[in-house]
Amino acid sequence: MTNVLVTLTLPPAIGERYANHLRNAFPQLTVNLVDHHTKVDPFIENAEVLVTFGPMMDNRVFTKAKALKWVQALGSGVDGIADQPAFRDEIILTNIRGIHGAPVAEAAIAAMLSMARDIPRSVRNQDAMAWERWPSRVLAGKTAVIIGVGLIAEALAPLCKSFGMTVIGVTGAPRALPGFDELAPSSDLLKTLERADHVILLAPHTPKNHRMIDGAAFASMKRGVFFTNLARGGLVDEDALISALLDGRVGAAALDVFDREPLPADHPFFKMKNVLVTAHLGGFFVEYPDMAIPIVEENMRRFLAGDFAHMINLVKMQELK
Numbered sequence: 001m002t003n004v005l006v007t008l009t010l011p012p013a014i015g016e017r018y019a020n021h022l023r024n025a026f027p028q029l030t031v032n033l034v035d036h037h038t039k040v041d042p043f044i045e046n047a048e049v050l051v052t053f054g055p056m057m058d059n060r061v062f063t064k065a066k067a068l069k070w071v072q073a074l075g076s077g078v079d080g081i082a083d084q085p086a087f088r089d090e091i092i093l094t095n096i097r098g099i100h101g102a103p104v105a106e107a108a109i110a111a112m113l114s115m116a117r118d119i120p121r122s123v124r125n126q127d128a129m130a131w132e133r134w135p136s137r138v139l140a141g142k143t144a145v146i147i148g149v150g151l152i153a154e155a156l157a158p159l160c161k162s163f164g165m166t167v168i169g170v171t172g173a174p175r176a177l178p179g180f181d182e183l184a185p186s187s188d189l190l191k192t193l194e195r196a197d198h199v200i201l202l203a204p205h206t207p208k209n210h211r212m213i214d215g216a217a218f219a220s221m222k223r224g225v226f227f228t229n230l231a232r233g234g235l236v237d238e239d240a241l242i243s244a245l246l247d248g249r250v251g252a253a254a255l256d257v258f259d260r261e262p263l264p265a266d267h268p269f270f271k272m273k274n275v276l277v278t279a280h281l282g283g284f285f286v287e288y289p290d291m292a293i294p295i296v297e298e299n300m301r302r303f304l305a306g307d308f309a310h311m312i313n314l315v316k317m318q319e320l321k
Contacts, residue, residue: 002304003067005047006033007040008074009056017289018051018074018296025297026304037061044068049303051296054080055261055280062086070303070311072296075283076100078315079205079232092308093315094299099291100283101155104230107282108156108200109163111254112139115226118252120276140164145196147213148203148231149173149183156200168192190220198226205232213237218244224251230282233258238269245274256282 004022008015012035019033032043037058040047044064051072062068063086070092071081078095081087114120116137125132144160146153149171157167157179166181170192174183184192189212193199199221203209213229214237221227227250229236238259244250254276255269261280269275299311 002029002048003043003046004029004031004049004051005040005043006031007035007037007050007052007056007061008033009036009053014289018293021293021297022051022300026300028304029300040064049300052081054078054082057081057084059084059086062088070094072299073315074292074296077204077232079234082315082317083207089317092303092311093317094311094313095315096292096295097313098151099288101151103285103288104152104202104282105156105159107230107256108202108228109159111228111230111256111276112144112198112200112226114276115228115252115254120273124273139198142166142197143168143195144198144200145170145192146200146202147189148201149177149180150202150204152230153202154179156202165198168195190217193217193220194222196221196225199228201227201229201231201235203231203235205234210234211237213241215240215243218249221249223249225249226251227253228255229253230256233261242268242272245272250274252276254278256280 006015006019008018015033015035019031022029022031034040037056040061044061046067047065048067048069050068051074053075054073054077057080062084068091073081073093073095076095076097078093082093116139140163143166145168146156147170149169153169154177160167161179167179169180169183170186170189171183172186174185177183201213212235218240241250241253245253252274256278257280263269263277269277295312302311
């Protein structure tokens with residue numbers, strides 16, 4: 001009997017959907033479900049498989065997971081899992097890739113429009129029953145700099161072009177891609193940021209690019225730039241961002257990810273009127289389980305058959321170092 005632990009801090013019906021699907025598809029499994037990493041203790045020592053999202057993990061889980069053989073990350077990012085000190089290199093790690101393009105690209109457009117039109121200000125005025133008018137900014141004719149050119153950026157670039165924007169990608173692997181007017185190497189980041197009206201951060205978080213958007217990066221941006229982070233909080237020096245927001249270097253920021261999640265209630269971002277805070281919602285959409293569960297099921301089938309080499313979306317640990 002293989003023991004599986006599903007750890008998901010999500011609405012209960014979503015966690016139950018993953019757990020029940022595995023129970024029904026594989027009656028030979030013992031599947032347990034908890035809604036927070038602090039509740040794993042009754043199950044984690046015997047768990048051979050863990051199904052979770054990286055931001056929902058803690059190092060103590062892997063310290064106690066003596067029998068763990070495989071982790072199925074339900075997101076594309078594996079930070080929070082692979083970078084935990086107690087995570088062992090021999091543990092198989094797989095993720096979910098290829099389903100985030102449309103939802104996260106749409107989230108980026110929503111963020112850019114919200115900042116350009118100051119939608120949060122309108123919502124505050126509606127709550128206060130106040131009538132106030134101001135001119136909006138448009139996306140047409142502006143330059144979007146997208147940092148991190150993967151599947152999400154490839155979905156976002158054509159959307160930006162449809163609004164009449166110039167689109168520049170910053171990547172470690174420059175190549176010709178549809179939707180981009182230009183692709184710049186990562187070594188030219190600061191020079192490229194000088195041209196941005198909107199900066200959209202989509203890069204994966206690795207030790208090499210931890211806090212890649214720091215004080216120098218913000219200083220290189222034109223005054224009033226709009227900044228969107230839909231990647232990972234660890235990519236950004238939050239203190240430097242707060243300073244840039246306070247002095248007007250950054251006109252507004254739409255932030256979906258943070259150094260600490262959930263964002264502490266006393267964090268300055270919550271009270272800043274030029275910051276739009278969303279709770280890591282960019283890739284969270286109604287149809288997500290419909291697209292993720294078939295990958296999890298097929299990986300479980302291959303894992304139980306001992307076909308580890310052909311599991312879907314195997315993560316190569318050496319590439320994360």
